[in-house]
Amino acid sequence: MKMIVLSDTHMKTGEIPQQLQTLLEECDLIVHAGDFSTVKAYNAFNASGKLKAVFGNDDTSELKKLLPERLTFEVEGVKIGVVHEGGLSVTDTTAQGYLAKEMGVNILIFGHLHRPLIEKNDVVLVCPGSPTRPRMSNPSVVELIIEKGSINGRIITLEGATCDYIKFRDSLKKGEQEKNRNEKNA
Template sequence: MKIIALSDTHLKGGEIPTTFKDILDDCDVIAHAGDFTTMECYQAFASTGKLKAVHGNSDDSELKELLPEKLIFDVDGVKIGIVHEGALSIMDTTPLRYLALEMEVDVLIFGHIHRPLVETSDVILICPGSPTSPRMACPSIVEINVDNGKVSAEIIEIEGHLCGYIDFTRKLEGMK
């Protein structure tokens, strides 16, 4: 089963950007770790019929009432959890590991930091970054494959607006 994890889309309108719409069309589950921002954005993802989602800190009050803070679902015997917040830094994922253990999940998808991460220990921690407003990273999502209870995850860079820092460093590299 193919799961596309994403977070922090921060979209105002009701359309999924073409830069990653085809990827979403070709998956079984869309796991969104919050910060749709608006109901229209949420509805665009929900209309696919594939959405599993939680609310984020930037979501409007209507979404915070509609969506849970935490969500757990099962895919082929693998328990997957979704939360928005849980890490203040990509450098220390210890609180997220403990949260995954507390939630009794094998995989924990989280958002909020806008930078991608796949970390494997006794649990798999996945932050898909942001496809529309990355920080210190390129726009990204994560493709998760679950096959006979085995999980693999890959960060997928997509086209889109680069964060200012990445754009600046690429320009500097071109000047050498």
């Protein structure tokens, strides 16, 4: 089974970016870890009928009534848990690991951080980042493929608005590369 995992879309409209829409059409299951922001956005993702989702802290009260805070389900013998706020760090995932154990899952999908992460230890931790509002990263989703109990995941970088941190970091790298070229030519 091929899943596209995403979170933190923060969309006011129901217009899914084309590159993301193509990925969603090609998968078997869509898992959204919250922060759609609006019912219009939720409906756009749910139109395919293959959406599993939780609400996030930025979702409307209507979405919070419609969606659970936590979700667990099984795919080919693999237990999957979904929450929005699994922890507040992508560098220290201890809280997310404990939450996965508390929920009794093999994979914990969480959002809120807007930065992608796949970490495999005794459980698999997945934060897809954000396809529309990334933080300290490029726009992204995660593709998870589960076959006969085997779990494979990869971060897919999307086109779209890169956060200001990445633009600044890349400008520093470009400046450093130019400086090195100038020193070699001197």
